[in-house]
Amino acid sequence: MERADEWSKGVSKKYFGTDGVRGKVGEHPITPQFVMHLGYAAGKVLANIGSERTGVLIGKDTRISGYMLESALEAGLIAAGIDVYLAGPVPTPAVAYLTRALRLQAGIVISASHNPFEDNGIKFFSDHGTKLPDETERAIEAELDREMKTNASDGLGKAKRIDDAAGRYIEFCKSTFPTELDLHGLRIVVDSAHGATYHIARHVFHELGADVVAIGAQPDGRNINDGFGATAPASLQQAVMAQKADIGIALDGDGDRLVMVDHQGKLYDGDQLLYVIAKHRQAQGKLHGGVVGTLMTNLAFEHAMQRLGIPFLRAKVGDRYVMELLQQQGWQLGGENSGHIICLDKHSTGDGIISALQVLHALRVNKQTLSEATLDLHMYPQVLINVKVSRGVDCLGHDKVKAAVVDAEQVLNGKGRVLLRPSGTEPLLRVMVEGEDRKLVEISAQNIAEVVRKVAVS
Numbered sequence: 001m002e003r004a005d006e007w008s009k010g011v012s013k014k015y016f017g018t019d020g021v022r023g024k025v026g027e028h029p030i031t032p033q034f035v036m037h038l039g040y041a042a043g044k045v046l047a048n049i050g051s052e053r054t055g056v057l058i059g060k061d062t063r064i065s066g067y068m069l070e071s072a073l074e075a076g077l078i079a080a081g082i083d084v085y086l087a088g089p090v091p092t093p094a095v096a097y098l099t100r101a102l103r104l105q106a107g108i109v110i111s112a113s114h115n116p117f118e119d120n121g122i123k124f125f126s127d128h129g130t131k132l133p134d135e136t137e138r139a140i141e142a143e144l145d146r147e148m149k150t151n152a153s154d155g156l157g158k159a160k161r162i163d164d165a166a167g168r169y170i171e172f173c174k175s176t177f178p179t180e181l182d183l184h185g186l187r188i189v190v191d192s193a194h195g196a197t198y199h200i201a202r203h204v205f206h207e208l209g210a211d212v213v214a215i216g217a218q219p220d221g222r223n224i225n226d227g228f229g230a231t232a233p234a235s236l237q238q239a240v241m242a243q244k245a246d247i248g249i250a251l252d253g254d255g256d257r258l259v260m261v262d263h264q265g266k267l268y269d270g271d272q273l274l275y276v277i278a279k280h281r282q283a284q285g286k287l288h289g290g291v292v293g294t295l296m297t298n299l300a301f302e303h304a305m306q307r308l309g310i311p312f313l314r315a316k317v318g319d320r321y322v323m324e325l326l327q328q329q330g331w332q333l334g335g336e337n338s339g340h341i342i343c344l345d346k347h348s349t350g351d352g353i354i355s356a357l358q359v360l361h362a363l364r365v366n367k368q369t370l371s372e373a374t375l376d377l378h379m380y381p382q383v384l385i386n387v388k389v390s391r392g393v394d395c396l397g398h399d400k401v402k403a404a405v406v407d408a409e410q411v412l413n414g415k416g417r418v419l420l421r422p423s424g425t426e427p428l429l430r431v432m433v434e435g436e437d438r439k440l441v442e443i444s445a446q447n448i449a450e451v452v453r454k455v456a457v458s
Helices: 034-051 065-079 092-101 132-144 165-175 203-205 233-245 270-284 298-307 320-328 352-366 398-412 438-458
Strands: 021-024 055-060 083-089 108-110 119-126 157-159 186-190 210-216 247-251 258-262 293-294 312-315 331-333 341-342 384-387 416-422 429-437
Touching: 021 108, 034 055, 034 065, 034 108, 034 119, 034 132, 055 065, 055 092, 065 083, 065 108, 083 092, 083 165, 092 108, 092 165, 092 352, 119 132, 165 203, 165 352, 186 203, 186 233, 186 438, 203 247, 203 293, 203 352, 210 233, 210 312, 233 247, 233 258, 247 298, 247 352, 258 270, 258 320, 258 352, 258 438, 270 298, 270 331, 270 341, 270 352, 293 298, 293 320, 298 312, 320 331, 320 341, 341 352, 384 438, 398 416, 398 429, 429 438
Parallel strands: 055 083, 055 108, 083 157, 186 210, 186 247, 293 312, 293 331
Antiparallel strands: 021 119, 108 119, 247 258, 331 341, 384 429, 416 429
């Protein structure tokens, strides 16, 4: 059994989770009062790090609450003496890029990614376009415990709007696609989840030559991720079939992950797309090391890497941990089955548009469809059951749960695996079983889940 204990993560931090500060709008900590104080605290910490006047970029997705939180952050940062650059609605990876391109000290994204519009969050990027180090987040939390004291007038920051933020990012995305290739002759459906890529994604693929049909590109502040995007791919599948398109691309609300659909409406997740990229890069002699997945990466992907002779390692779930392991190994390519794919030779963070371009690069060079490119990757059936448990109950360490896991592993007989993973945000234990035989996988998952339920209430 693989074990991932996520309840222990973030114990040393009060507000920051694995992806910034997130919650329901109007409830602590996602209130204008707290977010203004957060901006002030971040500003004070960043000002101490920087040697000159500090600049911070703020971007957001399309949630209606973004206006309120943007204003609160802006006020807090300016009160701390920080100059603020407002990019408006842009994808999360665009903030990472623009922070580096404009030589600013940090970037801030107002987004709750694939969550519904009622939620929102604040996440930070360093001047290198990567997530803030843990020590910087802890320093911001320590500053939050202090009283907010506005700088004197001559020590206040200023605000400036970046009018060409979207255009700059479009050109950056296009620059990651080989100049000798184009997308002429391809009909592509692009689903932006009514999110941050609504005015960007279609232009990237169109300007590279594709005939683009855009869906999920009419945000109204409340419809982000609602029935569209990477977490709701049925809309993309239907559109690809109706439009007789060659391929479909669905991004999530903040544009850092994707899924794709072939001309027959078949869905391809992050594991399958990562496989296409990895196999192509190996064939081109451009892989540079191995590939990092997570504890949720399909076992078939691991076996495929073994067949290709590509080193493979699993990180904890979360693109932050994929990034950490890539940096430790000096590798460039990694991702999650949810669709976060990181290509460090192209960008400093996961990027849905750029990842899609890497897949399209492989398909164009090899003159293949997605189906042909993944023909030798036979994904194992995977069953995931969420079981409600009380916080503080050590189900993972319980003898009956351990015995149930051992029984399941014996039934799978080396042709599958079991993963028990506590949720990092909810009182749930996620029971995942995968293997070659779907019936055995389903029975094993149900058996373990039932034991966990009994232990959780005993």
